[in-house]
Amino acid sequence: MDRRKAEAAIEAILFAMGEAVEIEKIAKAIEQDKETTRKIIYHMMEGYREEGRGIQIMELEDSYQLCTKSEMYEYLIRVAKQPRKIVLSDVVMETLSIIAYKQPITKLEIEKIRGVKCDHAVNKLVEYELVTELGRLDAPGRPILFGTTEAFLRHFGVNSLEDLPEINPVQVEDFKAEAEEEIQMKLDV
């Protein structure tokens, strides 16, 4: 199969499936190995980046998904239904960030960090499919371990968990001060 044909097939697959498709499945469909497939997809991503295209390929861990380019948003909102925006409260966001950075993690561990109960927040996150149960900790009570989902990556524009905004302790200190000043201002109003 030549590259053009393979690219056409991959485009058709990603288009029809709509959701993220694992590299294994794509590779099998075009009868190539994973590495070759990945190279072809990267080449396609390059092609989509050029002008004249309204869509792009998003990489999510080991899966790929087609989506519209962000600069197309202004045209889209005139026609398309606005996607349901998940508005997360501060509590839920805090819980999510703890799960994102510390996964796999149990509710108890989250509560230790936040100093408060987190059942509600975790349940909300599971309901939004941003967080999922990963299994159980081999400890008394066999508590559930939670981790983030593919939807989380998509929602936060993160390609993989390694791509999460980095925690740089020094920088964090500065940023934190800033961020908190902002909150402070908000609270004082």
Added chain:
Amino acid sequence: MDRRKAEAAIEAILFAMGEAVEIEKIAKAIEQDKETTRKIIYHMMEGYREEGRGIQIMELEDSYQLCTKSEMYEYLIRVAKQPRKIVLSDVVMETLSIIAYKQPITKLEIEKIRGVKCDHAVNKLVEYELVTELGRLDAPGRPILFGTTEAFLRHFGVNSLEDLPEINPVQVEDFKAEAEEEIQMKLDV
């Protein structure tokens, strides 16, 4: 708005909508008149045809829709149809053996023997063409009678049903009497 940008916007719109979009809506979104918009779309259709694309624009009355090219179906099938490994589960195998030995037999009778429902297993066997409907039992509800197919005989290298390994006749007699009594009772009630 230049043509390339307009094409990108239209691609994004058709992609995000998924369904057919009326020309009016598209024209409005890219702030062009209908005629210009149609020309741009025709140009795009040309492009999709020529390049190694897996998708195309379909014209439906005064609407346009993105869809996969039909020659891509074989690849889609490989992905969309989960590579479900077809194996005969124990349940299905058991059901097959019952049908082989007790044919013609109704689902009810199979269920009596197995002690559990067998709809799924029987349906699977029919789908695999190992079992087929032989007719109907002359009893209330006129239940379907099932039996094995020629494909079944062929696979097991059995010339006829009489060639099936024998079951200890005494045991079978006991069993038969039992099974029939049960069925009899059920039918009589």
Added chain:
Amino acid sequence: MGIPVKLQVFEGPLDLLLHLIEKNKVNIYDIPIVEITEQYMEYIKEMQSENLDVMSEFLVMAATLLDIKSRMLLPPEVTEEGEEIDPRAELVQKLLEYKMYKYMSYELRERQEDAAFHLFKEPTIPDAVKAFREPVDIGKLLDGVTLQKLHALFRDILRRQDDRVDRVRSSFGNIRREEFDLSETMHFVEHYIVEHANCRFREILTLRSGKMYMIVTFLTLLELMKEGKVEVEQPETFADISIRYTGKEGETSELSGDYD
């Protein structure tokens, strides 16, 4: 000291503590525990939350603060290495960790806002693809399944079914619906009486079996008496009944007809 902000804003005791530290512009590593504790207590006094769960979490922190405060008044404990232990150290670590995730949550929120500009698409799998059914290769499917295996399987099922039979209940026997033909029986009994002219009730009972037969025989006899076709005699209670036919032959059919 007044309460400058709405209390509900604080997501928990750590959140409140961080707020106080920030507000007092103090170093998180060197928390003036006396002031902060005082302010903290002031806050929770105002909270008066009815939600015990929420309140208890704040109270636990209050207890921790008071504990730290009292330990600050005592001579410092030292580790095995001879280093002084700051009673605040654990709290500081907790606060720092919480602060970090709180910050990361703002970072993530920003990312979320950027990512929201991408639109996705529902799956649109063509009908032709959806309708596709993989042809089943029976050979592959039944690979390794021999006739012997099938046979063994069936034997197994038979044995299992046998095991399922309740030994006690199954020995009760089955209740069979009696196939009883009323008019035929009455005919039969009457015919016997007509033919034998003199006979005994028990004699007739031996001809057939079943409770129904006994009952119908007796009823038939009563009917024949009513019609005056027979004379009966029973010397004593429970003794056998002798029957004598007094009617004419050929009248038998009317009787059973009433019961059809």
